[in-house]
Each structure stands twice: as structure tokens, then as C-alpha cells.
Amino acid sequence: MHQTPIRRRALPALLGMAAGGLDRAARAQGARGDVLNIGLATTPGSADPHFYNFQPNNNLALHVFSRLVERDARIRPIPGLALSWTPVGDTAWEFKLRPGVKWHDGRGFTADDVAFTLDRIPKVPNSPGSFAGFVRPITRVEVVDPLTIRLHTAGPHPVLPNDLTFVSIVSRHAGEGATTEDYNSGKAAIGTGPYRLVRFQPGSLVELARNDAYFGGAEPWSRVNLRVIPQAGPRAAALLSGDVDLIDAVSANDVQTLRRDPRVTVAETQSTRLIFLQMNFSTDGPLPDVTDNEGRPLPRNPFKDLRVRRALSLGLDREALVSRVMEGRGTPYGQWLPAGFYSNNPEIGVPPFDAEAGRRLLAEAGYPQGFRVTIHTPNDRFANDSRIAQAAAAMWTRMGVATTVDAQPYSAFSARASKAEYGVWLHSWASSTGEASYFLSNVVATVDAAKRMGVNNWSRYSDPRLDALTEKSFTLLDPAEREAVLRQAVKHVSDEVVIIPLFHLALAWGVRQGLRFEANMSDYTDAMDIRRD
Template structure:
């Protein structure tokens, strides 16, 4: 499979294989119901989870991720550092695209050039711009020159999917029509009904080995109850984003299997600190504010202390989450190992607000997604109550995922509840992408919609990512993670659990990037109840 070395995280008990409908159908057809649909098929357009998950079925990268997001060979079988600005990658021989054309260095170069040209509030040009040039040095050897020393280049190229060179100038519309959906991945693209489903078929020539499924349908079913009902009724085989409240009931069923794992996706509160007065924010009496309260660390700390993380995980998530002290999942490269979650201290929060000049608090709006993250509406409402309890009168507004991020990028939110996954498996990705000073040319702050800026943090991350010794780089990133936690450019709340449910004759090799991938679904060996 494409993510080598993965371990299944199966948490179901004794299972009996007696399920009606599709569970008795031996055909190698798989239907996966997903909570969130892809918004675009263009693999270079937007760094958005559902789009990336869909693209991974059709396209490959030079370097893939394995268990715990560690790097493993993809379309490159080896890579090496030549000098501080130069790397060489050896391409895998014998790989062909879905149109039958062989993989060459020209395809990788064209993919990079296209990625660099992409624009948008969260395009993957963030990664491509690290590279200054690519040149072939042998038929299957590529030399990459970086703009600055880039010890993390193998992590960076993990984010750039490879397309045929002839499609370098393809438009987003060409991908979304299907005309440019040509990759080297385990599945071939068949059709897309935007907002509803993507249909795929087996790539019998995939370099990664045998593909279990003849056909795959990725079907969007945003409503949790509808998704579970579709699984019970055998209209689908696997569902993602199992609601925490349903885990115990589903685990007790002999007709279903549940698989779960902690993920690297941090759920956080983000502030608008760029505008003089953030949208929808007023004095406690409704009058105008003279300054942006979120620019004051005391106010940001008051917000952090007002949140009862343990209660959020226990009550809003039914225990299916991990309280967060920082934005990077502990255990990932560069996370600080010695941080504890901010204590719940409403009295201290009220005192900090008074010290900041808001003894009576103020009014604001908390903007949240609807059915984008696990129980996001419940979590949002609970946070609003907690903030109101310390004097920050908080109104809530909810938006579908696509609209939410478009509006966030336009600066329409004073306070937002959102998520971010550490896609590269190491801390600099999050520290630069979420908290770095926003500079689209430099590729920093691509999701820093509130325009937070901390030059000391920026410099610390820049120095860390230029450090070639892995132990020294990890220590430097851990120190940068501590700085980020102290300055609260965003307030980390918890890490999501990824939960899947499926027919009992299937297994899923869960990964902490929370991607739902058909290639990770396999037929299970029969298990018998005692």
C-alpha cells in the first residue's frame, strides 16, 4: 500500500461476520461515506484536507508518509544531500501514469513549476516556493536546488503531487472536468459529482502492489446520523468521522467494526489581530472599542484560561479527544515534550481582562464551521458559554467549511474555531503555516488569517529549519513550540480523534494524519466470538 508500514488501530471487540446486503457481496467494490466533500479536484490548488484525501487516491508524491507520518519512499526511492542548497532524488523505475506514459524527471519538474504558479489563500505554492530550481542529472535522477538551506526538503516535496509534464499548463477547470485527472496512484479517476461523490477504478499497473478494490466511490454524507444509517443499511461499506457519542454503541454491534487513532489535527481558537477593531466586536455596552482587545496578550491569555478543555473533551467529544498544550501533537518531530494544557481558571481570566482595561468584558462573535470538524457545533456553543462566563459576551455564527475558510481569509472573523493538521509530520509546518507572519511570497502564514506576527518566533523557526543536524533541529523546534505556546497567537484546545466504522469483514490501517484512503481498507481475516 502507498503508506508503507502502517499498523491497523482496531478497537472493536469480538466480531461475527453476519451482515446483510453489501457485507455478503463478494464483489471488489468499495463505497466510503465521508463527512466532508472535496471542493476542487485540482491537486495543487488548495491545501484543504478533503481535497488532499481525494487527490491521494489518484496521484503520488516523491516521498510518502508511513506510520506516525514518518517519511517513506514514494515516486522517489532514495534522496541525499549534496550540499546545503542541493539535494538529489532517484526516481522509481518502471512507473507509468494512468495514460500509459512513463514517469520521468520532466514530469516532476513540470509539477513543481505548476505548483509554484498556483495562487489562493491556501495553495500548496507554500511548499513549492522553497525550491529555486530542478534539473535532471540522469534519466531517473533529479537535482533540486533550494533558495536557502532546506534540511526539511524531503518533508516539503511530500506535499507536491506529480502530474504528467503535458499537463503543466492545465487549468483547474481541466482537472475538475476530469480531462487532467491523470496520476500514478492506485486508482484511476472516473467521474465527479461535485459535493456528492467521486468515482474511481483500480489502477492495475500501480507500482505499489496489488490494489484490493475494482471500484471505489467516495460519497459525501455530511449528516452524522445519515452516514451511520447508510452503514447500518449496507448502502456504504466504511464511514469516517464517527460521532463520539455513537462509538460505544457501534463497538457493541457484532455487525460493525470501529477503528480509531489520535490525530495531529489541532482544534484551536484564532484571533484577528490585524485590524484596528475586529469585525463584530464592541464594548460591553455595544459601543465602539478604541483598540483591538485581541492584540493584548493578557486578553488572549484570559481567553485561554476561560476554556475548560477537560470538559470539552469529556462532554462535547464524549472523551474522544486529547487536551492540547501546544499546536503540534506530542511525539511529532519538534513538539515540546514538557508543556501542560492551560489550567481552567475563570477567576484568573476575569482578572486578566480587568488588567487589560476590560473590567466589564466586551462583546464578540465566535465563528465556527458546521459539520467540518468532530462535533464542531457543540464545541463552539460550549466555548461561547465559557467565554461569556468570564465577561466576553460571545455570539456564535456557523458556516459550511468552504464558506468559512473563504470568509476567514478575507478577514471577516474576529474570533474563529478552526482546525489545522500537521501535514508534514514535523513542527515547522504548523509553526510557519499557522503562526508565521503572513507573507504569501515567502510561503509563511498561509493560514494565519488573523495576521498574527511575532518576529522572535519567526526567527526561531527560520533558524531551526536551517539546522541540518536532526537532534539540534528537533530541540530548536521544540523551543519554538514553547514560544508559540507562551504568546498564544492561537489558543490550542485539543487534538481530534479520527474514528472510522465499517463492515466487520473489513479493517482499516488508521493514521494520525486522519486521511481516509481506500488503499488502507483491506479484507479482514475471519474472527470468531468465543
């Protein structure tokens, strides 16, 4: 059983306002009164908390909605709408719910709302990255009484409480029959979180107002304005000018500048977010933007050949990427969990840099003269994303694989990448459950809608051996036995070069003098972790 006092921390601040959207008086007052203005790098695409498992969307949801189980700054589960959770035998978890919780419209929260939420998640249409994987093991929902719910699973599932930290609970009375657009308009966006959604304009503006009846205690900010400022330089300038009180995704260059300025401080932490390159495994035939040196499509998919994948990994100098592009703000790595986390495999080190060995492998695979590729990348998702792609492209080009870069806003990039319309792309993933199965079941498991596996597997990689290890890990209750199986799966991904890992991202936020922000490994920029000194 788990039971501790709730910690007040809400979710990330997200989307923003166009520069002219905040009146000058509000910007000047900022956090000097009880209004907080936050500048964010990436905009959320929806206020529907179940539409797309995308961090900016999750950030917005954290302000408005609550979860049965929350996470602290070190990714440890803590009570939320559930005060405690207890295994009942090997195939059920019982959650005792917090009494007296009210929805934003004043109606009472009950176990029936949880049942409605769990039923809704896999049914949300047109999701580019479903939340269905988090509720995959649940076979039956039993409402024991208004404040007790049991979640039944087909077999043991020890990480179910961790998975539920991603599941925002929505109300049946507001959500039944509601569409994603109803959430975006605010009609259905009735939560139990610390803030109410006042206005959501995709790509432009989010306005939040304090929920004075929040079960965790009323927040100090009566209003939170979330502005999107995609470029790092203007974002830092907005902080220094006082237009905003806090910014996220501070670039490596701007970290040094902000550290020297007495008007601001920098909050920093290591993250679980891995930056990596991904390849398209969806077909044996030609791929988009992958050609011979004359520009003709290759007759077969070169990434199906392990030698090619190993060659491309050998062609990347991860130390140089971190030291030169990131100015030291990252950690070169060969797997998605940092050292010290449960199920990290200590046998896997940083992949070596050996361009000459890479050329030999390419020749063995039938590409002695290399070929041409394009790395597709977002240019507004995380610090230096397009610069990382440019540097990787230069390294591959020097090895003999002529590489160009196509950089786009994340909204356009993700729409195509999620449909396997690219040959190669730069991607990232934060292992916010703090163990390996989250990545395994979502990013590299075979896409299987019935099993709700591979919901974020944009590469369409599929290997029954890896799937078997992943599924086996969900059935093991003994932590050591489960960790051994997960480490096997991590090694499989490394040996097969299913992804090309680069480094873990270091996170930085800029904070106006007079405020403090608790940096978190989940990379959330939440208003509830911003306080006056």
C-alpha cells in the same frame, strides 16, 4: 539515503455522492464484490491537487496522484515515485525515481514531470491555502537524467523530503496550460495513483476506477464510490444499513453505539490534529463581530492585548470540553504536537482553567464588563465541531465575554476565514510532517508571498522574533540543535497565546464487518488501506 519497499496505501476517500446518486444494486453489493462505498463527512472542493491545502482535497489527490515521498500510518516518510533521496552537500537533495511508472493515459513518468510540478505549485491562481510553502526552499530544479532529479536550496533544508509528502506530482503533457477547472473536469487529472478519476461533481459525487497498471500493484476494488454524508447520525445509519462500507469522523456518541453492534467495528487512533481557537490580528482597529455590550464596534482590536488573549485562554475548561463534549475522545493540550513527537516542548503543559483570573486580566486590559464576540465555526469539518464552539462560547459567556456562535458548512466558513473576515473562529491543524516547522511556517509565520511563508496564516499574526526562529530551524542539519530552536518557537507561540489550543482529536472510523481499515494519524480515509478480513 532512504530506501525501503513501497507500502500500498493510497489516499483518502473523499467527496461523495448524493443519496440518490448510487444505484441500489451497487449499494447492496458494496464491498461484498469489488466495489467499495465510503461515506465521508467533508467534501473536497477541487480535484486540482495544488489548488488548496485542505485535507479533503488532499484525500482525493492521494487516490489519483502519487508523490515523490509518501507517508505511512505513523507519518514516517517512505518511498513513492522516488525510490531514494540523498543529500548532496548542504544545499541539494538528489532523488532517484522509480523506473517504469506510467501515467493513467499510458505515457511514461520522468523527472521532467517533477520539474513541471514544482514550477506549477506557486503559480496556481486564487488558492485559499497554497502548497507553495512546501516548495519554498527550492531555488533550482536540476533534471540530471530521466530518472534522477536534484533539488537545490539556498541553504541546508533537512526536512525537504518530509515537505514533499504533500506535493502531488502531475504530468507536464496533461497539465501544461491546464486550469483548476481542467482538473475538476477530469481533462487534466491524469495521475500515476492507484485509481483513475472517473467523475468529480463538487459537493456531490466522486467516482474512481482502479488503475490496473499502478506501480504499487493493482488494488482489490475495481471501483470506489465516495459519498458525502455531512451529519454524523445519518453517516452512522448509512453504515449500519449497508449503504456504505466505511465512514470517517465518527462522533463521540456514535462510537459507543457502533462498538456494541456486531455488524461493524471501530478503528481508532490518536491524531496530530489540534483543535484550537484563532483570533484576528490583521488590524489595530475594529473587528467584525467584536463589540461592546451595547453592540457597538470596539474602537481597537482587543486581541492585540496579550492580557485579553491570556484571559480568553484561562476561561476555557479543556478537560470539560474533552469529557463532556467529546466524551473522552481527545487529549487536552497546549501545543500542536502531541507528546513524544520530535520538537514537542515538554515544558508546555495544558493551559489552566481559571475564570476568575481571566476576569481580572480583562479588567486590567480595560474591559471590566467584558465585551461581545462571535465564534465562527464549521459544522461539517470534524467530529462535534459546532458543539465544541457552543461549549467554548458558554464558558466565555460565564467569564463575562458574551459569546454567540455562527456555524456554517466548511466551504463557506473557510472562504471567509481565509480572508480574515472573522474576529474569532474555531480551527484545526494536523501536523502531518511530524515536527513543529510545518505549523510554524504555514499557520503563524508572517504572510510573505515572496518567501512563500504564512500561506495558511488566516489570523495574519506577525512577529519577526518568531519568523527568525522558524527560518533558523530550516538551516540546521544537526537534529538536536534544530529541535532546541523549534522548541523555542513553540514556547514563543505558547507564551504569546498566538492561538488558543484546546485538545488533540482522537480519530475513529466505522467499518463494516468483514473488512479491516488501518487507522492513520494523518486522518486520511483512503481506499487503499481497506481490505477484506
